[in-house]
Amino acid sequence: MFQALTNASVRMVQRYLPDAFLFAVILTFLVFVAGIVVNGKSPLEMVSFWGDGFWGLLSFTMQMVLILVTGHTLAETDICKKGLRAVASMAQTPGRAIVLVTLVSCIANWINWGFGLVVSALLAREIAKRVEKVDYRLLVASAYGGFVVWHGGLAGSVPLTVATEKHSLQDVIGVIPTSETMFSAMNLTIVIAIMVILPLVNRLMLPAEKDRIVFKGADLGREETAATAAPAADENSPAVKMENSRIISYLISAIGFVYLISYFVEKGFKLNLDIVSLAFLFLGIFLHGTPRKFLDAMGEAIKTTTGIVVQFPFYAGIIGMMTASGLAASISQWFISISTPTTFPLFTFWSAGLLNVFIPSGGGQWAVQGPIMMPVATELGVSHAKVAMAIAWGDAWTNLIQPFWALPVLALAGLGARDIMGYCLMMLFVTGAIISLGFLLF
Known part of the structure; x- marks a missing residue:
């Protein structure tokens, strides 16, 4: 029965799910119409809301790109690659390969979502070289599936935001330490x-x-080689010597590490987006050894951010319409109207999951729901930390069916969203039940 449901899910997604960019465009149209029908806004007003919001997440987009790029660059260091090969060697059967990739993805994404997305995709590629008859679609879906835990992990933007001094809702909820949220x-x-x-x-x-699709792409077994269109520079020139100097890398890394140590000594283990990015950046510089190796890895990493850079403004436009039209507030208020102190965190989670389909951004999600849900939590006497995590988990949960964040994994794997989302839909139901039960039991 489970296999039949999975097969039906895969067939449905293959038939109806458009390209990730078209998915964003279709959501734009849906929100545009909903704002007119549900909230009584005029078409011109909705266009204005969309345009006003279109560039509203540039700063946050840069933070997300940095986390992804620094995580990717760190994963490309020799020590991380050797680790991937060692881990891949433990997968000797198709079933064990699926279990291993899923577990590694969960752990890596809990540590850092940018690092986790890339490491799990690279591990899936490595395993595909070694294990015969493993279904490549499910292998890559498993690599992405672990992303569901990211917002409950060390790089979760909502728990890190509320743990940061002078965040936008500090006057309402104060500063909430990570011991009350992610830990x-x-x-x-x-x-x-x-x-x-x-x-x-x-x-x-x-x-x-007989139904498995085994990926045998020409590039899968090819070792990555550095290439440049420019003529080779003189290896004895001062410029090339500096580019290949380990001393320069180690000195600048030392400055970064000293800052990190002093930060943690002064403020304790208080993580935020900037600190996580900084740590991965300087670890990457240090482990690559030379500026040239690091810059080459960065150049490759940046290629995986194309979808994010192109699509994020469209989602910012959607956020602009959802917020300014009052549509996001209407959805949240409906869930509030049917809530009790016991069910409020659960319904916050469900509403966040629904809104995340239209606002696939942890920071955007918090900006929309935080100001609505937190005052209600105060009135109902519900823990602010618990409601913050409900918003965070809702944001992470429906990413399983939101193609946007799968783009880096798909780019590395050479697949399309339709190839994996049928499996991700099944994961959505299972993880949704687990998370919902967690909010009811605690």
């Missing part, structure tokens, strides 16, 4: 439950051998 018993229980159950679920989705 709370509730959050850790949800994360561990997903890490245990999701690999088993993905293993159950493995198609019969």
Whole structure:
């Protein structure tokens, strides 16, 4: 029965899911019409809201690009590659390959979502070289599936935002330490439950051998080689010597590491987006050894951000329409109207999951829902930390069916969104049940 449901999900997605960019365009049209029908705005007003919001997330987009690029660059260091090969060697059967990729993806995304997306995709590629008869679509879907835990992890933007001094809602909820959000018993229980159950679920989705699609792309087994269109420079020139100087890399890394140490000594283990990016950046510089190797890796990493750079403004436009038209508030208010103090965190999670389809951004999600949900939490006497994590988990949960964040994984794997989203839809149902139960039990 489970296999039949999985096969039906895969067939439906293959038939109806458009390209990720078209998905964003279709969402734009849906929100445009909804703002007119539900909130009574005029078409001209909706166009104005869209245009006003279109460039509204440039700063946040840069933060997201940096996390992705620095995570990718770190994953390309020799020590990380050797680690990937060592981990891949443990996958000796198709079933074990699926379990292993899912588990590694969960752990890596919990540490850092940019690093996790890239490492899990690279691991899937490495395993595909080694393990015969593993379904490549499910393997890549498993690599992406672990992304569902990111907002409950060390790089979760909502828990890091509310833990940062002078955040936008500090006057309402104060500063909430990470011990009450990402390191709370509730959050850790949800994360561990997903890490245990999701690999088993993905293993159950493995198609019969006759139905598996084994990827045999010409580039899969090819070792990456550095190439440049420019003529080779004189190796003895001062410029080339500086580019290949380990001393320069180690000195600038030392400055970064000293700053990180002093930061943690002064403020304790308080993570935020800038600190996470800085740590991965200087680890990448240090482990690559020379500026030239680091810059080459950065150049490759930046290629994976194309979809983010192109599509994020469209989602910013959607956010502009959702916010200015009052549509996001209307959705949130409806969930509030049916809530009790016991169910409020659960319904906040569900509403965040729904809104995330239109606003696939942790920061954007918080900007829209935080000002609405937090005053209500105060009135109902519900923990601000718990409601913040409900928004965070809702944002992470429906990313499983939002092609936007799958783009880096798909780019590395050489697949399209339609290839993996049928499996991701099944993961959505399973993880949704786990997270919902977590908010009801704690």
